[in-house]
Every structure is written in C-alpha cells, then in structure tokens.
Amino acid sequence: MSRNEMPEQQAPNSVEEVLELLEAGSITPAEAFELFRQVDSVVAKRVKASTEPQPGLPPAMEELDDLIGLTSVKALVRELQAFVEIQRRRAAMDLAAEPLVLHMVFKGNPGTGKTTVARILGRIFREMGILPKGHLVEVERADLVGEYIGHTAQKTREQIKNALGGVLFIDEAYSLARGGEKDFGKEAIDTLVKAMEDHKDHLLVILAGYLQEMEWFIRSNPGLRSRFPIHINFPDYTVDELLAIADQMLRVRQYRLTPQGREKLVQILQERQQSSSADKGNARDVRNIIEASIRRQALRLFEKKRLTREELIMIAPEDIEEVS
C-alpha cells in the first residue's frame, strides 16, 4: 500500500494513538512503524527540552547521548540529574535533602566504554555543580600500591590529591584485593575510604573492572559496599552496535565503507562475536580496525595518479583487516 492512499489525518501524538489507527484499519503495520518514528522523535525532543534549563548542561550530556548503545548508563544519568535537581529544590524550601553519594562501580569487559563514560560523567557533574573541576584521573594498582609499609598510603594520597575536584577512576580495582590481608592493596583501599570521608564533596571515585571480579571484590570488602551505591553494567557491544560505532568513527573523519567493505567488517565482527574471548564486544578493537583501514586505504591509493573524491572517501574490503 502506498503512502498517498493513507487517509488524511493529523499526525498522531502518542504510541497509543498509532496503535489505535492500526486497530481501526486506517494504517498498515508498515505505516505504523513510520508513525512510531515520528512520535518517538517528538517525545525525544520534549524530554530534551524539559532537561534544558540547566545552563551549560547540554554539551556533555549530548556527548553521552551520542555514544552508541549504553542505554542503561544514559537512563541512570537522567535519573541522577533529576535526583540532584529535586534535592536542590527541596533544600531551597528547607526540606530535608538526601545526601548525594555518587561513588560508582563500573562492571564490564575491557573496551565497553567504561573510561569514556567516566570522563563524560565528570564533565556532566561539573556542569551540574556537583564537582568543582570534573577532570578524570585514571589509575591502576601500580599507581596506588607501593613497595614498603607507608609507601602505599603515600602513593594513594598523591593520586587522590590529583583527583580532588574531579573523578578518580581505578581500573581493574579488584586487583587491590589480590594479595589478601597482608598485601599493600588493602592499605590502598583503607587510605581511599578515609579520603572519601575527608573530601566528601570534592571527589568522585569510580571502581572499574570485569563483572565477576568486581562483584567478588565488593562482596569481600563490606566497607566498600555501602560507600559505592551505584553499580553500572557495561554489556559487550552487539555486532550492530560495533558497526554503528565504526560508521560513526568513519563519518566524523569523512570516510565511508563500500558495501563490500561493510560486509567484510560485519564478517570480522561476527566471527569475533562467536568467539568466547572477553574482548569480543570491544569498541577499542573496532577503533583499531578502522584506524588501520584508513592507513591501508592511503597505501592502496598512494601509487595512483588520478583519484576521484569518491575513491578518497571509500574504504574497500582490502583495506580492512582484523587486528590482533
């Protein structure tokens, strides 16, 4: 059925209205999808508008929205935003305000967006007035743990000092509990917990690492559980999401995949997905594949005398190789 056979009517305002048109026999299922998209984009704009008044908020928020996938993270940030705003308004009317404890645990495989999200969160929280600076200090065990008694506390305090006003992001945080009771990792955790008390309003700590390891880590450190109330899972990217990430990366660089190039990339991504390794849904590897393909395209075109605009833009299958 073609579009122009559709009866004249006002664009529907809600999903329910679209479903009613379908039930009434006014539209085909295919047309219902078209209308869903219209309704959804209107709703998205409305939601956006309602969160707009915060001065300076949009840029970092939009950056988060532009990330492919990560729906639960995005929803959580919206939730936090609402929470913070309401607590602020309650305080303005002398109502008791809930304390803001925003320390987080990020759980997921490498390359699933944890660091990227942490960096953007820092900026969002600065724009919301929760953190004075909002910068990110990314550390791992070796940056915190020292070689002799006292050394660890000193190193950890040093990193905390760097992070004050922003986010301290501890990657593979579970490794702090690796060596058991006698290990200096425990000293780092204790120092960290104390610093979190001392600098309540100036420091956000994010502990990141593999799902299972992090769950074990938090479970085996009861002191951490209550201090890190927000847990976010970072699922592996699906093939579709990885492809969307590749497209986005190419688009901003003004490159494009040929259809065959796209097929090759899909094939590589699908093969990776079949494998059971922990980095199969990994955006970092997609970045490497894309960056390598841009270099290979240059190499392929280098000898040619004449080049069209099209040729300069297109990434062909021979440019794409799995990187290890």
Added chain:
Amino acid sequence: MPDCLIIGKTNVGKSLFLVNYAAHLGVRELALERRYRDGRIEYLKLTLTEARRKLVDEVPHCTRYLDTINLLIPGGKGKRKIALTDSCGLTDDIHGEEDVRRAMASTLARLRAVEVVLHMLSAPMVGEAPPSQAVSELDRQIARFASLRSHYALLANKMDLDHAKQGLARLQKEFAGHRVIPISALERQGFREVSAFVFHAAR
C-alpha cells in the same frame, strides 16, 4: 528476566519455531501465558503435539494473542532465563478483521518493550519472489525499528525447502549489517546459533 519476541509476517513459521525450539531445549510440556489485547491473561498447559496442532496452522493468523513461555537458554557458563513470546503475524496490507488488527497492535506494542527481537522471514518465499519484491517494506521497517532499540537478529526460516538458499543469500545482502541466522523450524536446524545469540543478548 529479558523478554524476547518472535515477530514477522504471517505463516513464516513463528509458532512452529516456538514449539520446536522449546522442545529442542528439553521442554516436554509448554506452560503458556496467553495475553489478549484487552489485558486478559490465560494460562495453558499443552503437550508438544497439542501445541503443534493448536498453535501452528495452515490458515494464516491463527495466533491472535501473545503467547509467552519461559525458557532456559544454555550458553558458555550456565543458563540464562528468558521469556519467549510468539506474536500475531503482520501483514503488508490493512487486514479485514478487527480481531486480527487488534492482535497486530499488541504485537507492535510488545515490540517496543522487549530486549531481544527475533525477526523471522521465510527464506524460500524470499528466494522465489522476483528480485524487486523479495523483501517487503514491512520487513524493512521491522528491521530498521527493532535493530535500533533491541538486540536484533533475523531468522531465515524454512531452510529445508527449495529456493531457500537463494533467499538466504538475498537476505544477507539486503540486510547487510544485521545478524542473519538460517534455520529450519521444522527440522530443528540452526537452533544452536539462535541460542548463542539469545544467550549473549540476554545478559
């Protein structure tokens, strides 16, 4: 528990897939939760044979409600629980019966809410059609809509029939960038690949 929806045109094999896939996973008796558009819910227990007779039909549109069963999908480490829902087939045109249109509306409403979508097409139908009509607007719309919101895979069903290979090749080309899994609901082929996909998506 993640919700997984089987969606597609009438008669592509959605209902037979539900029954035989459950059987493949070791289910002996289907405990169905049947939801009508008006919100009514019915609980049914069917043996596999009864289910095949009652749910799968030569007459299009026998599924006028959403039938859901709970399944344990095996994967790398253990099993994940999902709710798998069979839905009313969608049509290219406006359907003449109000009941059926209502059921289609419930299907679309459900599609908006689920985490995992299995979009089923009949590979031999796609293979037999003239190239220009091989894939309909409706199936394109489903793919476009569902793949942005949910974990999405295309199931190319009826691979046991003639022309299915050609259909599969066409689908892979037309839906490049999407996961296409060839299956035969009748001969229970390709079910392991379906499990691998659903297991991963259901995390």
